[in-house]
Amino acid sequence: MIERLRKPWPDHRAERLLGAVSLLITAGVVAMVVFVASRAWPLFEHNGVSWVFGGGDFEAEVNRMTAATTNPAAAVFHLRAWPLIYGTLITSAIAVVLGLTIAVLSSVFIVELAPARVRRIVIPMVRLLASVPSVIYGLIGILVLVPFVSNNLVTTHEKVSLQSTVQLTGGGLGVTAVILTIMITPIMIALICEALSSVPPSWREGAVALGLNPLRAVRAVTLKAIRPAIVAAAVLATARAIGEAVMIQMVSGGKTFIPRPGDGVAFFFEPLRTLASAIVDYRDGLNSPALGAAVYGFALLLLFSAFALSITGYLVKLPLRKYQTRG
Amino acid sequence: MSWRWGDRLVLVAAWTVGISLCVIAAAIVLYMGYRGIEYLRPGLIFSRPSADQAGSGGFLDPLLGTIILTVIGIVLAIPLALSSAVWITEYGRPSWLARVVESSIEIVAGTPDIVIAIFGLAIFQTSLFAPFSFTAEGGGVYGNSFIAAGAMMSLLALPPIYTATRDGLQAVPGHQREAAFALGKTRITTIRRVLLPSVRSNIATGATLGISRIIGSTAIVLLLLGSTLRIEAQGSFPGINVLRGTGSSLTSYIYENSPAGEGGAPQKAYAAAFLLLIFVLLLNLLVDRIGRAHADSSGLAPIGAVV
Numbered sequence: 317m318i319e320r321l322r323k324p325w326p327d328h329r330a331e332r333l334l335g336a337v338s339l340l341i342t343a344g345v346v347a348m349v350v351f352v353a354s355r356a357w358p359l360f361e362h363n364g365v366s367w368v369f370g371g372g373d374f375e376a377e378v379n380r381m382t383a384a385t386t387n388p389a390a391a392v393f394h395l396r397a398w399p400l401i402y403g404t405l406i407t408s409a410i411a412v413v414l415g416l417t418i419a420v421l422s423s424v425f426i427v428e429l430a431p432a433r434v435r436r437i438v439i440p441m442v443r444l445l446a447s448v449p450s451v452i453y454g455l456i457g458i459l460v461l462v463p464f465v466s467n468n469l470v471t472t473h474e475k476v477s478l479q480s481t482v483q484l485t486g487g488g489l490g491v492t493a494v495i496l497t498i499m500i501t502p503i504m505i506a507l508i509c510e511a512l513s514s515v516p517p518s519w520r521e522g523a524v525a526l527g528l529n530p531l532r533a534v535r536a537v538t539l540k541a542i543r544p545a546i547v548a549a550a551v552l553a554t555a556r557a558i559g560e561a562v563m564i565q566m567v568s569g570g571k572t573f574i575p576r577p578g579d580g581v582a583f584f585f586e587p588l589r590t591l592a593s594a595i596v597d598y599r600d601g602l603n604s605p606a607l608g609a610a611v612y613g614f615a616l617l618l619l620f621s622a623f624a625l626s627i628t629g630y631l632v633k634l635p636l637r638k639y640q641t642r643g
Numbered sequence: 644m645s646w647r648w649g650d651r652l653v654l655v656a657a658w659t660v661g662i663s664l665c666v667i668a669a670a671i672v673l674y675m676g677y678r679g680i681e682y683l684r685p686g687l688i689f690s691r692p693s694a695d696q697a698g699s700g701g702f703l704d705p706l707l708g709t710i711i712l713t714v715i716g717i718v719l720a721i722p723l724a725l726s727s728a729v730w731i732t733e734y735g736r737p738s739w740l741a742r743v744v745e746s747s748i749e750i751v752a753g754t755p756d757i758v759i760a761i762f763g764l765a766i767f768q769t770s771l772f773a774p775f776s777f778t779a780e781g782g783g784v785y786g787n788s789f790i791a792a793g794a795m796m797s798l799l800a801l802p803p804i805y806t807a808t809r810d811g812l813q814a815v816p817g818h819q820r821e822a823a824f825a826l827g828k829t830r831i832t833t834i835r836r837v838l839l840p841s842v843r844s845n846i847a848t849g850a851t852l853g854i855s856r857i858i859g860s861t862a863i864v865l866l867l868l869g870s871t872l873r874i875e876a877q878g879s880f881p882g883i884n885v886l887r888g889t890g891s892s893l894t895s896y897i898y899e900n901s902p903a904g905e906g907g908a909p910q911k912a913y914a915a916a917f918l919l920l921i922f923v924l925l926l927n928l929l930v931d932r933i934g935r936a937h938a939d940s941s942g943l944a945p946i947g948a949v950v
Contacts, residue, residue, distance in 0.1 A: 330831035331734045337726035339740075341801070342747040351765035352758070418660050421653075425661035429654070438661055440931075441668040447923050448671060449859030451894045452916050455901050456671065459909055498667060531650050552753075559755020562861040566903040592757050599866050602764060615761040619754065626753040630746075 349619065356616045358609035362393035367613065370398030374572045378598070381606035388606045395610055399572045401617075403588040406575070407489065407564065408557040411496035416550050418497070419504035420539070426505070427512040428534050446502035454566035457495050462486040462567055465585065474582045482586055487569035490584030495563060500556050504549040511545030512538060544632050551629040555622050561592035568593055591618055672920065679917020682910040688918070692872040692896075702915050704873045705896035708789070709858055711885070712868075712892055715793025716800050716857045717850060723797070724804035724849070729834055732812040752802035760866040763795035767867070789886045792867035799860055800853025807849030811842030844937040848930055855926045858919065861894040868895065893919045 359367060377395050384392045426438055466486025475484050515538050523533035539546075569587020572594075577583050589597070591614045601607035646654075687701035727744055735741035751759075768786035815838055823833035839846075869889035876884040891899070893915050898904050900912035 324829060325831050327830045334726045334730035334734065337723060338730045338744045341723060341727060342743055345747045345750050348762040352762055355765050421657045421660040422664055425657040429657055430661060438665055441665040443927060445668045447855055447927055449894060449919060449923065451861040451897050452920060455897055455912055455916050458902050529646055529650060531654055555753050559757060561757040562898065566901065592755060595757050595761065596862065596865065612761065615758050619758050622753050622755060623750060626750055
């Protein structure tokens with residue numbers, strides 16, 4: 317038996333072994349969905365799908381869930397988590413829209429406009445921004461930006477007038493959106509730069525030969541040509557944005573609240589909570605039946621959103637293949 | 644050259660944005676450096692955390708925790724990633740199965756860290772996996788241990804190693820394989836002796852990117868490693884007892900010491916954050932070095948390797 321293992325392996329045995337190991341990963345993904353869904357089932361059992369809607373008092377419902385430790389009554393499972401979904405959507409939307417604009421401009425800058433010396437500095441800087449851990453972004457946010465906003469940008473008038481509804485502590489939508497934008501922009505820059513440099517230069521040269529100035533040529537030809545890449549970058553960045561948990565938990569103000577545009581500038585100073593940051597907030601309650609099911613439900617929603625975005629990104633990148641010279 | 648002022652505006656905007664990004668990146672590094680030098684003392688690196696954070700005590704335990712997690716994560720991820728990359732590029736039959744595996748790895752790559760952490764808890768809190776983590780007297784499985792966190796860390800490191808190895812294998816010219824076959828070697832032998840050695844630098848790049856992701860992840864540590872600051876072993880079997888126990892990592896240490904956690908000592912948080920940033924920067928430089936030693940054909944590939 318040992319002799320058989322020591323001789324050079326026949327290909328079919330190696331193929332089957334390697335294939336089995338590779339399928340372990342698929343099994344892991346399936347297990348991920350199954351385990352999380354089974355833990356989240358009580359939430360759906362008692363609420364159906366309507367837990368994503370609004371209407372209840374989220375914090376009171378969570379307190380009720382935390383208080384009920386064993387065999388809770390069915391009423392305890394009642395949850396309306398729309399504030400979390402709103403928080404996720406609005407932070408991600410602002411971050412992706414801002415980030416996409418910045419990313420396209422920066423990529424054009426890096427690939428077309430910057431002289432080689434400047435490019436040699438900018439590219440490592442972008443790579444650095446991409447590799448800073450999220451907890452360091454959160455640390456700078458909570459120790460530098462939040463006090464700055466609280467002391468300099470939020471007026472006393474705003475604090476007093478909103479006192480009855482919510483405390484303005486500086487952390488909230490504004491700081492969260494700004495830091496989230498900085499976090500997701502490098503990803504988009506990487507993708508868009510790669511796509512920009514894969515477009516055949518003769519296309520742009522043709523436009524310049526027809527009389528467009530270089531910048532216009534880029535706009536008219538290259539940017540239009542990489543539209544799939546821009547969409548893919550946006551999709552990837554959205555997936556990253558909705559999944560960001562720790563940084564948002566540190567700077568978003570720690571209170572579940574739906575920022576109200578009607579409050580004017582204070583809209584950006586009002587606290588919020590997202591699905592991912594709620595998971596971090598309530599991580600101690602994962603063993604309790606009601607709160608645990610709720611948190612697993614949030615995770616399941618995030619998982620499916622990430623799936624959907626992944627599939628969309630893949631579908632959108634397919635037309636890109638014809639521009640790439642390798643792979 | 645008479646540009647419309649709309650175009651001039653875009654030109655100015657592009658330059659501003661590009662330079663601002665550099666300024667922001669430099670500001671982050673410089674500020675963390677300033678605070679880090681202010682608060683980082685060599686004593687901190689080598690002393691263990693004390694119960695009272697506002698007093699003395701450093702971050703030896705979190706540092707060890709980060710190292711243990713990284714080792715477990717990479718040790719688990721490399722065989723998985725290499726096997727899949729080799730299977731998909733060299734064998735890959737039936738093709739629908741290969742697509743399934745490739746999609747699974749992309750799904751893992753796109754899953755947020757926090758969901759991977761939740762998945763880890765869902766698995767390790769079942770009684771099947773009780774020996775791998777901290778078990779309370781009443782039989783409640785906490786699901787927190789280095790093994791649990793390390794296993795999930797391997798999922799983080801898997802996609803970079805897989806992508807880098809797969810790209811490297813696809814870039815090996817066909818005549819190398821054909822020469823090996825002409826000499827009578829089986830496929831698996833050519834893989835072992837010819838192909839894998841030639842993609843060593845790709846594997847190294849992927850592993851370094853994976854390590855970068857592991858040491859920067861906080862969510863998995865917070866959920867799967869408990870909120871103890873010191874390493875607490877579980878059981879008495881030497882070696883395994885630490886793996887089964889709980890502890891902390893640099894990232895969770897930073898989190899706990901910031902106002903978001905217990906909040907007592909922002910200075911320690913700054914010091915640990917500076918250390919973490921230095922590690923990440925060094926890893927970045929390493930990736931750069933490896934990338935340059937085996938120069939790629941496409942000039943801007945180093946940026947793409949970040950994703």
